[in-house]
Amino acid sequence: MPITPEQLAHLFLEGKEDEAFDAVKAYQETYSEIEMLEEFITPAMYEVGFLWEANKISVADEHLATGVCDFVLTAAVKPRAKTNSSGKTIVLFGAENEEHYLGLKMVAAVFRANGWQVYNMGPNMPIADAIAGVKRWEPDVVGVSTGFARNEERTERYLNRLMAASPKTEIILGGRYSRLHRKFEQDSRQVTVIDRLENVNSWLRQDEKGVRHATS
Incomplete structure (x- = not known):
């Protein structure tokens, strides 16, 4: 029987x-990869x-727990033979002062599993560098993880500069506190919050069916 997320957390710590890897593999015997990421590792x-x-x-x-979790993620998530079968691209990064990167790694895995080309720039990305990356790769979508929590003013400044630099690109805002934004x-209409x-x-299913709103 799989252990609980709380027990997994203590293995990380x-x-x-x-033992953490074995626990995750045991979980995968019953549940899908997305369920493993969402319902086991994330909690x-x-x-x-x-x-x-x-x-x-x-x-x-x-930091130790993060390192162990990173090791387990790398070992447990299946590699993908095709990296861009959808023909679409996403650039991912953490906003300035967002130091956590595991969420970005998990989101990258989901997009890769759906055939997207992923450029993961990592956490704590200054806005100037974020804009430079978006201009370089010209993605279909930009994914931003924010650690600003309740600081709406800082989040708004960051997003406004990003939207102004790339007004036709859809932005996904995620992260632990994204629901607050x-x-x-x-x-x-350019921003979608996914918490x-x-x-x-x-x-992604809506994107495949073409039922999402388009940016203007």
């Missing part, structure tokens, strides 16, 4: 790479985040 890392916010673990503990989705990994799949 204890640096038990092999485990949220648990790590909650423990850190409650001062129950140190920064070093959190739904005003950007309401204010601009759960499973909703990425829903968005």
